[in-house]
Structures are given as C-alpha cells and as structure tokens.
Amino acid sequence: MSTIVTVGAPRGSISLRSIVGRIGFLPALLVALVVGMSAVDPQFYGLINILNILRNASLLAIVACGQALVIVAGGFDLSVGAVVALASVVTAKTMAATAAAFPGNTALIIASGVAAGLGSGLVVGLINGFCVAKLKVSGFVVTLGTMSATAGVGLMITSGIPVYGMPDVFVKGFGRAQLFGLPTAVYAALAVIAVMMFVQRRTLFGRYVYAIGGNVDAAVVSGVSIQRHIVGTYVISSVLAALTGILLTAQVGSGQASFGGDRMMLQSIAAAVIGGVSLRGGVGRVEIVAVSALFLTILGNALNLLHVDSRLQPVFLGIIMVAAVALDEFSRRSKARV
C-alpha cells in the first residue's frame, strides 16, 4: 500500500494538483474558516477570543502529536483522555501532600507535582507499550483496557472531587500567566511540536517509526528493533497527554478526574486523521496535525459564536471528519490510478 503512495507522486511536474496533494486542503479550509468568521462576527478576531482559541488548540495539539506518532507506527492510543485526567489529579494530590510536608518550599512542591504527573503518564505508556510490543495484544484493545483502568484510578484517588491546594505560583505564575501576550500553554505546544518535528525528521527513532508503520516485515528484516520503538511511541503519547493534564491543572487551579476523557481522546484521533495521518500507518507529520488541531478548535469556536446549538455541534464534527478522510482516500485512489 505504502509503495503506491511514494511511487504515485510524479517528480518535476509541479501542477496545482501535486501542490494540493503535498500540502493538503487543510490550510485552505483553515484560511477560509478564519476569513469567513472574521467577516461574519467581529468578536471572532477579538484578543480574548484569539487567546482562548490558541490556549485550547495548544492543549489539543500536544495530545494529538503523541497520538499521531502512535498511529504512524500502526497503533492507536485510546487511553490519552484518561491519562490527562490521571496526570491532573496525581499532580494536584502530590503538590498538596508536599505542601503539607514541606510548607513554603515552592520549588520542591512544584517539581514533585510535575514529576509525579509526568511519571503517571510514563507508567501508563509503559504498560501500553509492554502489552502491545511484548504480549502482542492489539493496540486498540490494550488502550481500551488501560483507558478504563486509568480513568478508574483517577476517580479512585479523588473520589470524583476536585483537588485543591496547589501553590499560587503554579496557578497564577504559570498556568494563567502570559509571556509576551501569549498563554504559557502556547509556548509549551510550540516546543513540543518543534521537538516532535525534529524527532520525526532527523532522529533514527522517528525514521524507524515510519518504517515500522509502513511495513513491519521490511523493518524487521532491516534490523529495526520493533518492540523498543513501539514502546517508545506509546510512552511519548502518554507523557504528552500527562503534560496536557498538568497544563490544564495549572490553568484551572485544581486537579480534576473529569479532565480529558473520551472527548479529548476522540478529538486527538480526529485531529491526527484530518491532519493526514494514515490509519494504515507509515504516513503523517506532526506539524500538519497541529494545524488540524487548530482547525478543529477554531471550528468549535466558530460554531459557538454562530450560536449553533451545542448539542448539534458534534454532528458537524462527525461529518467533517468523515469527509476529510473520504477526500484523502479519494485522492489516494486517483493517484494510484495514474
């Protein structure tokens, strides 16, 4: 399958079609959406709304980048939403506990909370990776299982009640702070995207992930250690989801087991898929996935501003997602025919 794609792109002839094929129709859709909304509703390009969009898009983009990496390797991560929730409550609980033990030692409190949050993500990622790579259970089933288990642990720790008691510096000085007019989450997302772009293009790990997703057998024959790299993709995905959970916690000011959830998980997959990541594996770039996360966030925001009933909004999301993938499939087929 993947051979068709690489052979199909004709070299030299830079037609409109090949440009569209290379960049995709996503940026065009994004520009159309922004221009259209700006014309309809001036509130759309108000500073508050733009900051709101950027903050939400950043959180989604971080999760979607990890999800994209897993899908490129030929897997799935259904547990990301639950990891966001778990990391949130673990971070908040740890900070509250450390604050009780060492009052006033803000640096230690924050460091331990963040470390515990990321650590919880690391553990879930390792379990996912171990079950998929070593026990060879399908990624869908494994992450379906860990999704349920992780959500259960998050609720168990908190009994479903929000956790408070984090230092002010963490919430006001980090989560809700702005640097050069932009929320901190935006910088975190940009850093993640930059690192992931580098990983995908320039590191052996990134190239091997493409190789594994494109053709496992060929990767095995070429001497790639499949297991280690698959574990790596699940760990990165979970740790990035945990990072989002921590950012969300800092922004809201409490740890909540209701963060993330199914909605975040489905949106991250939607962002990856609309961003051109093939569910067959081997194809996909994080920067386009990030643009796609921005697109999805703006779309939701636009529907809100246009006063589309919030209950009806999922209908649009669903149809756009299917249409995007159908278009992608269609262009692949027409390429294959050439």
Next chain:
Amino acid sequence: MSDLELSMTSESTIPKKSFPTEWLWRAVLPIALIALLLGFAAVDRSVLSPGNLLNIAQQTSYLALFAMAQTVVILTRGFDLALGPAVSMVSVGTALAMAGATAAGHDPSTVLLAGLGAGFGLGIACGLFNGMVIALLGVNPFVATLGSYNVAIGVATTLSAGRPVQGVPELFSQLFYGGSIFGIPAAISITLVIGLVLHLMLGRTVFGRSLYIIGTNPRAAAVAGLPVKRILIATYVLCSTLAALGAIMMTARTGSGEPNLGGSLSLQAIAGAVVGGTSLAGGRGGVGTAVLGALFVTILSNGMNLTRIDGYIQMVVLGAIVIIGVLLDRLRLERRQ
C-alpha cells in the same frame, strides 16, 4: 501482503487433531465463569440466589445483543464505535414518535407501530450511513463510525433537548420488558430467539459464510466474485438493526427515551465480543463468543456490585480483564499452530 499472510495463518489454525488441548482452551472461559460465580458466592451467598441469577440473565440479554451486533461487523475486520450513540438516538426517537402518536390520539397499536418504525428507521439509517461510507468511500471503519458516533450523539441530544422523553405507553413496556413467554422474561426470550436466528444465519447462509471469508481474506472474497461492498453495507445495517432492537428493549425497561442510554455501550459491546474470543483481525467469532463474553462481563460487574467493590476499582478490573481475555485468545491461537 499482510492480507495474504493473515489468511494463511488462519487457514492453518483450523484444528484437526489437537483434541485435548483444544477443548481445554475452549473450556477456559466457561470454567472461569463458574469459578467467578462460586468465588463471589463464597463472599456473599445472595449471588447464587434464584432472584440474582435471573437478574444476571436479564442483564446479560441486553449486553449479549449488543455484543452480537458488534461481532457481526468485527467478523469483517470492522468496528462500530457508533453503536452506543445509535442506541441513545433510537431510544429518543422511539419515545418521541410514540409520545407524538399518543398525543395525536391514535389507538395503541398505531402508537406502537410508530415507535418501532421510528426506532428501526433511525437504526437502519445509521447502519446505511456507516456501511456506505466504509464500503463505497473506502473510509476506515474506525473513522467512519467515529464520525457517525458524533452525528448520532448530536441527533439524540438535539431531538430530546438533552432531557429524558416521557410518554412511553404501557403496552410498549409490557411487550418488550414486563411480559414473558413461557415464563421467560421478554428480554431473555427475545435475545434467545435473535441469537438462534443469527447463529443459523452466520453458519448456514451464503451471507453469513461470506462474512467470515471477507474477514479472513477480503481480496480472496472479491476475487471469488462476492459482492463485497453490498455485503459490507448489509453487515453494518444488520449491526445497527440489532442495536436498535436492544435500544427498544432498554427503552421499555426504563420507560422513557434516554439521550444518554448508549453511554459507554460501544466499548462495552466490543469488550464483550473480544473477551468471548472474537478476533479483531476478522473471520473468527460468532453468537457463542458474544454471549459468553457478555455473560462474563455481566457476572463480573454483578458480583463486584454485590460484594460491594468500589465502582472505581471495578473500572480498573474491567480494563485488566479485557486485556487478559485478548491475551489468552492470542496464546490459544499460537498453541494451535
């Protein structure tokens, strides 16, 4: 490439003379079921009381129906993530149609017909959408049904304005929940009948057999001249129709149309099918695996409820069970080779 490889491995896995071990592997789940029941009974006697056993059977009949629906599409290497939201949508649609028909002053049988028509109509529409997007547009089943998942949630909550729909007539509840055939409660007898019909359909009809061929090797199915696209569409319609029937039965139980009825049913149904031994790689499974899996999941949660295990811990246990179930299935497959 991988298609060919998969088909070869599953061809060679047809058991020939591995009589004792094969039977042992098959008996793992039933033995686990009985052990589970006895284990819970040791903690709390009431687990094995006739009342609770009937309760388990009744609860299983709903999940079994959904697991069967899910199994049908999983056989063809598909998925139906939209099953849960479709259940919500059908529940709301059925209740609304019946409430409307009652308000318009129609007689009870017309009201019933209106409700069933609306319910099955919505279910079939959902199945047609899934099937056509997957078969004709070539969209991955995961994405296609994730799309209709969102659409069905939107429709269900919009139609109901997010609130339960009242006005379900007594006759409807009586027929699909309260009543009984030969002393067997309605839900159980309906599931038994449907299970039997589906079992015969999967085993004895061209349509049923072709699902296994498509799941085992789609390319071979196409080369053999099977109308793969039409069969796939029919499969998703069958799946959604079964889900619609389950939704109607659950609506009769609650006595109102619930926009959140489906909740986590999609994943529960997949878990039920998979724990029972339905292979996500396609071509393996049936009514038996769906019922066994549903029974297992139901007994597990029933027992944990009765022995007062924290609901949050139950989620952890269920997650672990799903993974272990699939792991055991994979080990079984390897043993056969």
